[in-house]
Amino acid sequence: MYGRGVFGLLLLDSALVWVALRSSVGVALGLLPTLYLAEFILGVLALIHARSRMSISSVLVIAAFLCVMIDPFTLSGAAGWQSLMSGMRAGISNQPRFDLLIEAPMNTILLSAGWRVTAGLYGLGTCYLERRKERQ
DSSP states (O other): OHHHHHHHHHHHHHHHHHHHHTSBHHHHHHHHHHHHHHHHHHHHHHHHHHTTOOOHHHHHHHHHHHHHHHHHHHSHHHHHHHHHHHHHHHSSSSSOOTTSBOOOOHHHHHHHHHHHHHHHHHHHHHHHHHHHHHHO
């Protein structure tokens, strides 16, 4: 049950990460921490639920959770943080400018959104096939 939730959330979050990294620093600082928290909490619940049975979807939940733990520090989070810090250095005052556009490389955006889409599609497909197999 939680596995499908994690994979569905990852599909939704891929679009939201794309929007956050293509918009201003203020939008990214509003969206990205919320996404990370939701992915982390649902990932922990899915890991607890997957502990009781070992299946392909459980392995995919573990892999997706590892990506959830790595992404804020290497991909999308680093791109948002770097844009905020460069805006603060370039500004005259100590006030950060939240209307600056994030200067994330397209590779970072595609990788950050892409792993979420891939994990979401594989996970939902695997959950569907496992549930179908259980019914037969």
